[in-house]
Amino acid sequence: MNIKLIITDIDGTLLRNDHSLTKRTVKVFGEWRRQGAKVMLATGRHPVSCRSLAKQLNLEDPVISLNGGCVFDPRSDEIFYQEGLEMEDLHPFIEWARPLKQAYHLNTIKGCFTDTEKIGHFEHLQQIKDVTTIKDPVMKMAITGAEEKLNSIFDEVCSIETTHRIVRSGEDTIDVMPSHVNKGAAMRTICERLGIHPNEVIAFGNYFNDREMIREAGIGVVMNNAPSALKAEADIIALSNEEEGVADILEAMLGEKPFKNTAAEA
Numbered sequence: 316m317n318i319k320l321i322i323t324d325i326d327g328t329l330l331r332n333d334h335s336l337t338k339r340t341v342k343v344f345g346e347w348r349r350q351g352a353k354v355m356l357a358t359g360r361h362p363v364s365c366r367s368l369a370k371q372l373n374l375e376d377p378v379i380s381l382n383g384g385c386v387f388d389p390r391s392d393e394i395f396y397q398e399g400l401e402m403e404d405l406h407p408f409i410e411w412a413r414p415l416k417q418a419y420h421l422n423t424i425k426g427c428f429t430d431t432e433k434i435g436h437f438e439h440l441q442q443i444k445d446v447t448t449i450k451d452p453v454m455k456m457a458i459t460g461a462e463e464k465l466n467s468i469f470d471e472v473c474s475i476e477t478t479h480r481i482v483r484s485g486e487d488t489i490d491v492m493p494s495h496v497n498k499g500a501a502m503r504t505i506c507e508r509l510g511i512h513p514n515e516v517i518a519f520g521n522y523f524n525d526r527e528m529i530r531e532a533g534i535g536v537v538m539n540n541a542p543s544a545l546k547a548e549a550d551i552i553a554l555s556n557e558e559e560g561v562a563d564i565l566e567a568m569l570g571e572k573p574f575k576n577t578a579a580e581a
Contacts, residue, residue, distance in 0.1 A: 317515055318347075318352055318515060318516070318517050318533075318534075318568065319351075319352055319353065319511045319515040319516070320352065320353045320354075320355065320506065320509070320511050320515060320516045320517075321344070321347055321352055321353070321354045321355070321516075321517055321519075321565065322354075322355045322356075322357050322379075322502060322516060322517070322518045322519070322528065322532070323354075323355075323356060323357065323518070323519040323520075323561055324356075324357055324358060324498075324519060324520040324521060324522070324525050324528075325356055325358040325360060325365070325368065326358070326359075326360070326485065326521075327485065327521040327522060327538065327540060327541075327556050328519050328520055328521045328525075328538055328556055328560075328561060329356075329519070329556070329561055330368075330556065331556055331557055332556065332557060336368065336371060336372075337559055337562065339559055339562045340559060340561060340562040341371070341372060342562075343562045343565045343566050343569070344372055344565070345373070346569060347565060347569070348373075350569075353376045353509065353511075354372065354374055354376060355374070355376045355377060355378065355379065355505070356368065356369060356372075356374065356378045356379065356380075356389075357378075357379035357383075357498045357501070357502065357518075357520075357525075357528060358378075358379065358380055358381075358382075359380075359381065359382045359455070359457075359484040359485070359488070359490060359524055360380055360381070361380060361381060361422050361426070361427050361439060362378070362380045362381075362385055362387050362392070362424075363426065363439050364439055365378050365380055365389065366389060366392075369389035370389070374389050375389075375390060377389075377395055377505055379498055379501045379502065379505070381422055381454040381455050381492075382455060382482070382484060382490060382492060382496065382497060382498055382524050383492075383496045383497045383498045383499075383500055383501035384397060384398055384399055384422075384454030384455055384492060384493070384496050385397045385424065385454055386501055386504070386505065394424065396501070396504065397424060397452070397454065398452070398454070398493055398496055399423070399451075399452030399453045399454040399455075399493065400452065400453050400454075400456075400479070400491075400492070400493055401452060401453075402447055402449060402450075402453065404453075404476075404479065405421070405453060405456050405491065406447070407475050407476050408456055408458070408472070408475055408476065408491055409446065409447060411471075411472075411475055412431070412458065413431075416431070416432075417431070417458060417460070417468075418431045418432050418458070418459045418460055419431055419456060419457060419458045419459065420440055420446075420456070420457050420459070421446050421449060421453045421455075421456050421457075422453065422454045422455050422456075422457065423449060423451040423452065423453055423454065424451060424452075424454070425451060426439060426441055427439055427440045427441060428440075428441050428442075428443050428446050428449060429441070429442055429443070429446065430442070430443055430444060430445050430446045454492065454496075455490045455491060455492045456490070456491040456492075457484075457488050457489070457490055457491075458472060458488070458489040458490075458491070459487055459488050459489075460487065461487065462486040462487060465483070465486075465487065465488070465489055468489075469483065469489060472489055472491075476491075478494055479491050479492065479493065479494055480492045480493065480494045480495070480496060480497065482497075482523050482524050483522065483523045483524070484522055484523065484524035485522055485524075490524065497524070497526075497527040497528070498520075498524065498525060498527060498528040499526075499527025499528040499529075499530060499531040500527065502516065502518070502528050502531055502532070503531060512533075513531050513532060513533055514533035515533060516531070516532040516533050516534070517532060517533065517534040517536060517564075517568075518531070518532035518534070518535055518536065519536045519537075519538070519553070519560075519561050519564075520535075520536075520537060520538070520541070520545070521537065521538040521540060521541040521545070521556065522541065522542070522545065523542070523544075523545060525537075525545070526545060526548065529545070529548055529549065530548060534550050534551065535548065535549055535550045535551075536549060536550065536551045536552075536553050536560075536561075536564055537549035537551075537552055537553070538552075538553050538554075538555055538556055538560050538561075539552055539553060539554055539555045539558075539560065540555040540556055540557070551564065
């Protein structure tokens, strides 16, 4: 298969658990780019927390951020596409969360804002008095907490408003977004713009916000540290993010070494 686009999630996929990027991974991306392939990031992160990584990888192609809610140029910060919810769309979720003292934050193009306790590793999170005063469209609302807590409330969150897209994007996050926004839809739009067929794409991911992208790509690669339900949809199950699974697959496809497809062991 002629791979023209490599697209990868960041946390739990490209980066190790300490959020580091290995020299091996940087090297193999550079080799693919020298051979003419495009390399893109697709993440639930806000654009501001993607820039340094895009620069470290010397990327020139668009970045899919906020799970597809925003696509931007990592060199100029030009926004190619953005879509969000109005504040009134999020009132039911905020009114549900506040009495429970449930942590959450809202992502707009200007930043990440919360009026609850700051928790977790979320970068660039700004604490304000009342998030309902935000006037800009909200690309996503992130409900955050410990994995067990989010497991126990997920169905309840899904029942609050059934017209939005609600997805687990990590062990510590439930995201609320417009119903048709996802990484796969953003990937399709970019492929059309670049004249690349989805069959010429290899996509890497590790959580349920990667599902549509994994399905759309010609080769969908899921990390071994992913939930079993997502691994069941993979064409290839790579080594974990801690074991440099992305680099392992991409090196193999350059003909440098065989890769270990752990799907054969499942």
